[in-house]
Amino acid sequence: MIGRHVITSRFSAPLAGMALAGVFAGSLALASADGGGDPGGSRAAALSANHAAPSAAPEDREDRESRESGPPKLPADCKPEKAAELDYANGRIPDEELCPLPQEDESLRADAAAAFYELNAAYHERFGEEMCVRSSYRSYERQAELYESMPAGMAAAPGNSKHGLGIAADLCGGVEEEGTPQFEWLEDNAGEYGWFHPDWAYSNPYEPWHWEYGGDQDD
Incomplete structure (x- = not known):
């Protein structure tokens, strides 16, 4: 071998x-x-x-700069000063008279939206994220659907909801639970931006997620 x-x-x-x-x-x-x-x-x-x-x-880089610049600003074509001139029935506000919120497919009356953007920015500074919105403006038809499908007392009759006026928002992301840091922060700070949690929503029915802009505190 x-x-x-x-x-x-x-x-x-x-x-x-x-x-x-x-x-x-x-x-x-x-x-x-x-x-x-x-x-x-x-x-x-x-x-x-x-x-x-x-x-x-x-x-x-553009995406990163956008994130670092903070939450979105109120769109330029939203005119809060003209909101008082609106004279539409509850749930009948045309889309072009509403202002889009930073959250997708959500909108409010211009003055409520402007205040919401400011509140959203303060919330972002505190928690590092934008507010979570589950429901904002509702058309008359949408309110009717909810009124028929939800348990009694959980949705206002069509034509009687503050959502139909474009001045109410149902929040999530922790706000929907009383006693959370998010809920308590809103209780302490939302008033500075014209938003409040109505008295009825503490008990009848109990809705910690429901917040309204300005006005009185009845339904």
Whole structure:
């Protein structure tokens, strides 16, 4: 076995060298074809790919800057000073007369929305997140659906809800439970922004999540 090993070793090195030489020559030929005669063509392609990779970075920076700049501001086309001029029946306020809230698919009357944005900013500073809104303005039809589907006393009759006036919001994210830091913070601070938790909502029915803007404190 030793002899056979020696013979194999004598011829395997030259053969391996020839094979490597062939592979190297093939690599040069491919590099010449792909890189215009420059074996570094593949490296140039890699560098080009590296330069293209950060294309998504500007969007990432924009998102980060948006988060760092704090919660959204009241849209410029919302006019709180004109809210008192509105004269629509409960639940019949046109969409164009409402102001969108930062929370998706939620809206309020312009003056209530303006105050909410300020309250939302203060809440964000305290808790590091925006307020959670489960329900805000409701159309007459939506209020009718709730009145029919919910237990007696849990929804005002259509045409009688403060939601239909665009000045009420049902909150979540901790506010819906009395005694939580979120609920207690709102009790202590919401009044500075024109928002309050009506007296009836402490007991009849008990709705810690229901908050209203301005006005009196009956239903």
